Amino acid sequence: MWRQWIVPSVLTLLCVAGLTALLPREEPEPATPTSALCFEMAGGSKSVGPRQVDCSAGEVSYRVALTVESPDWSLDPGACPEGPYLALRWGTGDTMCLALSVREGDCLSYVKPRKGTKPGELGRTDCTNEPYAEVRKVVTGERLSCGPGQKAVHYSQPPLTICLEEL
Template identity: 40%
Template sequence: MQYTWHLRVHLDGRRTTVWRQWIVPVVLTALSVVGLTALLGHFRQESRPDAVGDCRSVRSHLKALSYEKIDCSAYNASYRIAVIVPSPGDRKPGTCPFGPYRAVAGPEQTECLVLNAKTGDCLELQGPRRRELSERAVLVRAECNGAPTVAKVSAVLTGSAGGCEPRDEAIYYAQPETTICLRRP
């Protein structure tokens, strides 16, 4: 009877290779470890608490708007968390600083969102009631390719409460002190 490390000859004359006995379990174990590591890393990354500077996109539903976490480099990142304040409870929003912040209430904290815009961005209204700016319709970034827009950002001024041209409308946020100048088409 001949025996080598890669070939096993059984008493009944069958020949089997040894690699089948150890390579399959090793490969399956390695794939399981890699898969579990990737899965746990995904959950750990998603469970990071919200922080000042994180961005949100706006989704319009039948009667309400929702703000979803998104990478700030994405084009539809229309809002950015400027301030986080404590919530009084029962999903009621906390008090944001002076300005047209969008308050997104959570169980323990309220995110005060500011428009995430830069000079040259076009804006449109999004929501169930798109005719006027309200709790159900908000400004969002839009393509400037000839589609109807509400306004274009003519300037973003940080550290000041004014400075827009007379024909522009100003959106002022107290914290961080920022003025966004909008020009209607």
């Protein structure tokens, strides 16, 4: 008696499972990175890259300036607006555009990988460790020119100018 119910029950379960698999699922949106994410440049064995740190830590070199939509799977550094942003992307999320996070008087040097001599990206350093440059001025808002002998670093969004004096 119970055998007559097995075949229809199994077929019904297979149909329900098949229809469930075909229905579109709503996936949760990934968390949107904010300017509360901070990074330092860290030298690995063969390369240099950003490492997330606490924003109140002294080693912060970069902060998320803005996040841009990245529709495909690849990291597109050109997705960031005009300026020397570092593009960073975790998994399949949007591209984070990182800008230098410095104050007047900070010193910067190029972070190098542990093996090799190719310089990497700029990172904050102690001013007694033969730095590459010192930050002379940081201005948010309008784009401005820096003093004689200073290098201007401009970020377009949000507007930021950093004046560096090479040492």
